[in-house]
Amino acid sequence: MTTVANGKMTKPVKSLMAIQSEVQSSNRIALSVDCVIFGFDENKLKVLLIRSDLKKYQSKWSLLGDLVGQHEDLDAAAYRILKQRTGLDDVYLEQVHSFGSVSRHPAGRVVTVAYCSLINVRHHKLKILDNELHWHDVQSVTDLAFDHQQIFNACYQWLQKRIQEHPLGFNLLPKKFSLRDLQNLYEAILDTKMDRRNFRKKFFAMDFLIDIDEMEQDVPHRPGKLYKFNYDKYEKKKKKWVGIDF
Amino acid sequence: MTTVANGKMTKPVKSLMAIQSEVQSSNRIALSVDCVIFGFDENKLKVLLIRSDLKKYQSKWSLLGDLVGQHEDLDAAAYRILKQRTGLDDVYLEQVHSFGSVSRHPAGRVVTVAYCSLINVRHHKLKILDNELHWHDVQSVTDLAFDHQQIFNACYQWLQKRIQEHPLGFNLLPKKFSLRDLQNLYEAILDTKMDRRNFRKKFFAMDFLIDIDEMEQDVPHRPGKLYKFNYDKYEKKKKKWVGIDF
DNA sequence: TTTAATTGTGTAAAATATACACAAAGTAAA
């Protein structure tokens, strides 16, 4: 039996039969899922963290993770962990990247798969608050336990890209929202300012907003119109993007 | 000990200490890497496959995979497997996605991480040809072993998107190439035709091509100029893309 | 009724993408 750590040595090509027997015995690795759960509240992008209870990382925050069960699909594990840690289900969840450095976890070899979720803070009250679970401003997230800072950074970057190509953001808003709500969301996630008129023009041109003929309530200024996102239309018109651009 | 397969049940929140002990004992899963190695030759996009030697899949082709060693970084495993199966190293390799259905592999529970590579068929002769390793037209890839068809499809889609946002394609060309070479490459990978003049205009406008003042040789028509890709300039000018577009 | 805040709207200018045709350079064959 050979294992190599640096990828420079070679070993004889092994048949899948040989692999098969290994699968039964040794050569297995602990596998976890870590969830990076983004939310939006008070015009700020937030993320859910818990307090690490490993001595080594006692004062540090960490992502929501757990081991994947032997008989559990990877995606199912992500949904389970989200539910288990927060009490929430029926939310959008997407795999982002796997992290597999040998020494990334102090408890031994653990390869982890990162999943991202976007939830509406106001409309999804957390039902479980163990381990000091709560929302943190993404700006204030530094120095997480393990390699969780790296995982978080990767997920944040992923989110910024993703939200420009897919209408993820609507998951962070109430069903009915104003265009200002929508713009605040994009500005918070992309950490940028946009021109209000051009932003409107862009979204109206996409033609995925349904004017529900209601107005904002209780705002100390002229109220804006409320809209819903037309998911059905989006699914049908989804664009096949071709254009070299780097 | 509880494991759940459907993500609907919950179990008590477990401390990382508890996890730590589990890592030492049971609850480990075989982890593999599968490499989807794309190449380009005769103006066609190719992919490397080997013959599966599992009885159940005896007549089928499969991706280049192997288990990840206990003490081997995930990325290192991908590079090792590529080298082991093909004799090649020093090529671009990127993680794409992990696949973790419980029943995806007949030999038992194996979660696999897919990596993509792009290599120049002409300039990287394969040094190992075990298991009938050879290049297949991507068009002819159907009905792979295990869930490899699904993995391949995901990687092919990933590649099509990736190549429009990053100058990956230059890995598939010789160091010196003509604009026709470049266009053939994009047309093959994106499976589309483009206007020759506009294609040129676009690439010249990017300003990442270095005119090396040489011409094509041995072509039965007016020879084209040869170029190199300016990786340094690209790295510096790399664009921070902001633009909602879906 | 006045002030403060924010919504709703349009247009001109700039940048980018698209469609399209002909002369020039080489090889191959008569």
Add this chain to the structure above:
DNA sequence: TTTACTTTGTGTATATTTTACACAATTAAA
């Protein structure tokens, strides 16, 4: 050596998209 063939190299007019920017209308609060 001429002619036919193939492919390169180039420019312009048009359409589309993006950007920058200002003022009147609506509401709540003072």
